[in-house]
Amino acid sequence: MCLSAVAVVGIMLSTNTCGRGGEQRDVVRLGFAAPLEQYIGAETLRGAQLALERVNADGGVRGRTLELVAVTDSANPERAVRVAESFYTDESVLAVIGHVNSGATLAAATIYNRGLAAVSPTATSPEVSEAGPWIFRVCSSDAANSARLARFALRELGSRAAILYANEPYGRGLRQGFALTFAERGGTLLEEYPYIEGQTTDFEPYLLGIREARPDLIFIAGLDVSAGPIIRQARELGITVPFLGGDGILGLAGQDPVYDGTYVGLLYHPDAPGTTGQVFVAAYRRAYGAEPDHFPALGYDAVLLAARAVSEVGFDRERIRDYLEGVGGRREAFPGVSGLIAFDQNGDPLEKSFAIGRITGDRIELVSIEGGS
Structure with missing residues (x-):
């Protein structure tokens, strides 16, 4: 599979200087943070890439191409903070998919709570529930x-x-x-x-x-x-x-x-009740010749949810956060392949299949x- 739309790098390379609320963009850019050298990060990125390809095949986000900037945090809290800072200071990054490890997510939350929404695919620690108002996750808590x-x-x-x-x-x-x-x-x-x-x-x-x-x-x-x-x-x-x-x-x-x-x-199995997404399963099989587990499934859901938020409210970081906060409450729940996603007051999804x-x-x-x- 071609990863041309994903920059897999060790540091943030974006040079886009559009303002945080600016509308003049050729692309919609999401950060992606995970230990890319480990199974959990590599598989989650696979799912994120499939979601990116689906969005762009359907016309992109508000007519613009969706891009991911994937940066490894090596599951290290200190490195996760540096990655979060790079995303936060790059105003072209509208939201972040990550982090995938709980320790990295909790460390990076101190940066994201300044004003950049992060949607974790797989950070399951109960402590993430108290990580702050800009932190969401599409997986159930431990x-x-x-x-x-x-x-x-x-x-x-x-x-x-x-x-x-x-x-x-x-x-x-x-x-x-x-x-x-x-x-x-x-x-x-x-x-x-x-x-x-x-x-x-x-x-x-x-x-x-x-x-x-x-x-x-x-x-x-x-x-x-x-x-x-x-x-x-x-x-x-x-x-x-x-x-x-x-x-x-x-x-x-x-x-x-x-x-x-x-x-x-x-956290996901294609045969579990409440899960959908045979399109996702078929796409994963075609791309990788294997069955998907919950890491790519949840990475896929997180990207599609963030893309939906930008599509609905535009390119403003605070409006994106507010949209996510309302999913399943003020707004309809999101039909992910891992099950219906509806957030509670802590940014945790309500009851999902396990x-x-x-x-x-x-x-x-x-x-x-x-x-x-």
């Missing part, structure tokens, strides 16, 4: 997702759980909600260990303690970059119980047979629907 994962674990996997969690906003939020619901519903929490995402590489000391505790399952609250070594090292130590994780470990699918059988939370899948080779087999509209 305040709900973690409880759904805990209910599934108790029903299907067992009542004794060990937890490994990344000591950052996403991991802590997912771990907290899972542990609370699991215990409230009669489960027993055994060993719990924090780790540093992308830096901790030797999990054997934790896994030896977990093996001795003999849990029914191990819950990973973190990303695939650490979940992969955790699962591999556990199997090498003879630990055979199932693993369950949130949406952050989805990238394990198709990477190594040792991950087969791992259960993962899904599913549990099981990694089988390069596929995610749909196992269960856990709530949602």
Whole structure:
């Protein structure tokens, strides 16, 4: 697929100096911030690119070509702030798609709340609900997702759980909600260990303690970059119980047979009730020869929603934010491929479908629907 309309860069390269409210534009420009060198960022960008192509094939936005300026934040909060500053000071950028990691989103929010709307595809931490009036997300919060994962674990996997969690906003939020619901519903929490995402590489000391505790399952609250070594090292130590994780470990699918059988939370599945978008699924298959997961689906939705906002209210940043705030309230809900999007007072989508899948080779087999509209 040609990415000619997307500038994938490490710094902001736009030189457009049109005023923030100016109407004389040849293009409509959206920022895109994600760890482009990681699965989560690359896949979300794929979906964003498909949305961009759809918008432009339909005539663009107010007759102008839609462009994305994609900048890597490497899932690093400090770099995310610099990326946000580059978007904010470039007045040609009307809104931002991103960030995709919770820690990066929370850090960058301090800049966006000066006056640039950001729509995150996948920042699920409960803390994002309080990130500020210019921050929106099209994914459900882990305040709900973690409880759904805990209910599934108790029903299907067992009542004794060990937890490994990344000591950052996403991991802590997912771990907290899972542990609370699991215990409230009669489960027993055994060993719990924090780790540093992308830096901790030797999990054997934790896994030896977990093996001795003999849990029914191990819950990973973190990303695939650490979940992969955790699962591999556990199997090498003879630990055979199932693993369950949130949406952050989805990238394990198709990477190594040792991950087969791992259960993962899904923010979107094409077979889940309340989802639509066979046009999107077909476009993704044509472009990439694979089935889309929730990262491209939510990136697709975020771009189409932002484009709709500009189409409806024009090129003023504050009016774009006000439009987004009213989606599902003063204005009709947005029919995304991941489900109907209607924002509450915190910029969170109201009840959306959430599913549990099981990694089988390069596929995610749909196992269960856990709530949602």
